[in-house]
Amino acid sequence: MIVGAHPDDAEFNAGGLMLRYAEQGCAIAITCLTDGSAGHQTQPRKDLAKRRAQEAANAARQLGAELTIWPDADGALQPTLARRERLIHEIRVFAPDLLITHRPYDYHPDHRAAAQLVQDACYMVRVPNVVPEIPALREDVVVAYMCDFFSLPQPFTPDVVVPLDDRFAAACDLLSHHKSQVEEWLPYTLNEPGGPDWLEPAYRARASSIARRFAGGHCELAEAFQLGEYGRQVGNQALRELCLLDPITI
Numbered sequence: 230m231i232v233g234a235h236p237d238d239a240e241f242n243a244g245g246l247m248l249r250y251a252e253q254g255c256a257i258a259i260t261c262l263t264d265g266s267a268g269h270q271t272q273p274r275k276d277l278a279k280r281r282a283q284e285a286a287n288a289a290r291q292l293g294a295e296l297t298i299w300p301d302a303d304g305a306l307q308p309t310l311a312r313r314e315r316l317i318h319e320i321r322v323f324a325p326d327l328l329i330t331h332r333p334y335d336y337h338p339d340h341r342a343a344a345q346l347v348q349d350a351c352y353m354v355r356v357p358n359v360v361p362e363i364p365a366l367r368e369d370v371v372v373a374y375m376c377d378f379f380s381l382p383q384p385f386t387p388d389v390v391v392p393l394d395d396r397f398a399a400a401c402d403l404l405s406h407h408k409s410q411v412e413e414w415l416p417y418t419l420n421e422p423g424g425p426d427w428l429e430p431a432y433r434a435r436a437s438s439i440a441r442r443f444a445g446g447h448c449e450l451a452e453a454f455q456l457g458e459y460g461r462q463v464g465n466q467a468l469r470e471l472c473l474l475d476p477i478t479i
Contacts (some may be wrong), residue, residue, distance in 0.1 A: 230258040230325035232316070232347055233313055234306060234339035236265040236285035236298060237407040240330045241432075242375035243329050244400040245393040245452050247292055249473045257294035258323045261285060262312070262343050267303035269409055270417045274302070282408055288406040295323070306338070308345040314360050314474060316350045321363045327471045329454060332374040332399050334382060347372060351459040372460030376439055378455040388456040392448035401429055 231239035231247070239247065244258060250257050265281035266274035282298055289296035297319065301312070314438045318324045320328065331337075333344035342358070357365040377385055393400060404411055405428060416423035436450035456468060465478055 230260065230320065230323050230328045231284030232260045232262065232328060232330040232343060234262050234331065234337065235268065235303060235342040236261045236281045237288075237404070237410050238331070238340075238375075239329075240288055240400075240404050240407065243452060244316070244403045245396045246329075246391050246454075246472060247294065248396050248399050248403065249391070251292045251294070254472060256323075257292055258319075258325065259285070259289055259292075259294050259296050260316075260319060261296075261298045262316075262346070263301045263303040263306050263339055264298060265303050268414045270414060272409070277409065278303075281407075284407045284409060288403055291403060291406070306337060308341040308342050308349060308451055313346055313349045313353070314464050316346050317354050317360045318363050320350060320354050320370060321360070321366055324366060328370045328372045328460065329375060330372065330457075331453070332377055332385060334379050335377055336379060344374070347457075348459045349391075351457075364424070369461035371463055371468070373454040373468070374457055376443075376455075378438075385453070387443045387453035388465060389454050389474065390444045390447075391452045391454070391472050391474065392450050393440075393450040393452055394442070397436065397450050401432055404428060404432060419475075 233239045234446040247257055264278040266278040269277045285296055285298060330347045331344045333341055335341050349401055351369060353359045354366045354370060411428040412423050412425055416427045421427065439453050440448050440451040443453045469476060
């Protein structure tokens with residue numbers, strides 16, 4: 230289960246991992262906590278929300294993933310009790326083996342709010358008298374954070390690195406469904422020319438940077454994830470298995 234703030238966060242940060250799951254026939258749920266309606270330089274919110282919902286649906290269909298987009302306005306997400314209870318409900322219904330979300334130290338207020346909502350839901354998913362209409366889970370969910378490059382108050386420290394080399398083209402194809410972002414909005418925010426040629430080099434630069442920092446020369450392109458402190462604590466081998474990686478051999 231990927232809990233992201235916006236309709237492209239899952240693909241940008243865990244597209245390669247989701248492709249691994251899809252190849253093995255695993256169940257995948259993508260939950261977007263806002264409608265993504267702020268992410269464009271010219272398109273009005275109402276029109277953009279519809280466009281981004283369709284883009285996300287196309288990407289989810291390629292993966293065979295369940296998709297939920299909350300109606301909350303992009304740029305205004307708050308970790309309220311009502312949203313916490315909705316997230317508890319969705320986590321219980323899907324009962325994920327692994328839940329991936331943003332770190333609470335991200336630059337974007339929606340990303341931080343999403344992380345806070347996951348943190349606040351972590352223990353409560355096991356409390357029967359909270360959201361009592363849905364049976365409580367019997368154990369905590371394993372939570373992992375998506376990679377970012379922010380250093381304060383503490384930097385991202387990966388517990389697992391997932392090679393992306395052999396799935397990079399497929400991950401780009403997955404992201405290409407989000408044309409409003411990878412051809413228009415994200416290039417605009419970086420003062421770069423947009424269009425269909427922007428995605429591949431930009432996404433490659435990110436994946437290459439993650440590999441250089443964290444992969445120790447084992448791959449050229451990578452995604453990375455950090456075990457969250459609020460979910461069930463598992464060892465490195467167990468986390469690798471959850472990411473469909475081979476055990477480390479010494």
